[in-house]
Amino acid sequence: IASQLDALKAAGTTRVLILPAYPQYSATTTASLFDAVYHWAGKVRNIPELRFINHYHDDPRYIAALAGRVKRHWQDHGRPDVLLMSFHGVPERTLHLGDPYHCECFKTARLLAEQLGLSKAQYKVSFQSRLGRAKWLEPYTEPTLIEMGKAGVQRVDVVCPAFTSDCLETLEEINMEARETFLHAGGKEFHYIPCLNDDPTWITALCDITQQHLQGWPTQAVPDAAALAASRAAALALGAKQ
Template identity: 60%
Template structure:
């Protein structure tokens, strides 16, 4: 087997450390061709679709891509911003602010990079760039709080496949999940309470997680259990009684049974049962994206109102909220224990000032959006 060429090495140089924030991915543009390329890469992953490859090749290339790409492109166009895909913009801001937060905690010589599992910037390209820059330690931080083989497991596959080509592999650490991390739960709590302080409380809070086929649960995937634990911990923080919230699963695909209850039918039934207002939050997504901004905030809103509901509130993802950036920094820091990342006090003061500047820039960008 031929390995990729190693970058030049200078004796005596100090290798750096890196945190790679990895999100699912997004098309490069809200066009049929761009969406088709993205969907082909995404849906070709055997972690995502566990159907015999030959059968799935015909379904994907002869049915799904020709007919679904245009419809999906129109959906992406409905949420696209001047800066591009909301998921990409939000993840970029998170990476920028995470670097500043780590600096304020005293971690120097730590690069924070953003990568996508599907689309660009691709995870292999980002890992190659970090190696060229001399990073000898890499921590992989998935944007998925709950582990699933379809998401976090797929990231592992991509990382291992890349380093299979590398002769001198850096030290690797992986964040497997943080579904019950106190900082993550508290960030969700703060987001919900801030919304309720501004808009009042709903008849029912809906915690909508991304769906996966029920078969994955039966085969041992822990995703369903981790979603329920997140919901329990969050409800406890909010002091909610069981009848005040409901856990649902969205984004079904195909005819197989997926995790239930399904989000859209649930909110329709809530409206028919007399709920005037529901609030929906998607704890499994740390950045707003097509599945939150279009599927929930548009489609599910329409379903609720059409069924007789009067008021629908979508509570945004954590995005670049200060509580979430602080939680991400704590999660990353816990996985860098033992790495030589701490710096002297003068450097810490300089990075703190740079962090304040970065936050101000991010807030300005958010206001412009």
């Protein structure tokens, strides 16, 4: 992050919009990104104007892109007995400290279920990637899959709405380890629905969200080379060093 901000500043950038890849806000993810930006800014003499997008977990364009991804999978492969929405896990204490992540995950799940026309019995929410001995947000993904497999659920589809791009946590932990867990528990069919990645509907939505947060900044008008050269010459004449 610091090196990219250095490069932008060196190129003359005066305004920067920070857009997290995390739809739901968490101190462990979104805020850690902001911390990195603030750390960089604390060492810079002339800071560009900064804006931050905190979240877009309930943005209709994000929800519509998610729903479209799921619907296309179902068109090609049929529908499951249960759709499991598995979110990245965080320690439970973050919820008690005021972190909105838990609530935002459940809101995303509810809105997605509404877009898909699912009843409460047709989808579940869980949290993956628990580490250490501390209690994390529940229900946990792996025990949930084991419970469903033992209960006779034949097919489960899993989608990971906390990730906009596939990574080890989706491709290995879910599509490999979670798959094996469910099938070993008695399930018959496991489908992982890929993240949004470069889906055109999502890229358009991301562009729209970005443009919305850029409002008020002159993003189109660019001074010509002659005007920039004249401005620089005037600054140097007044004592500027570069």
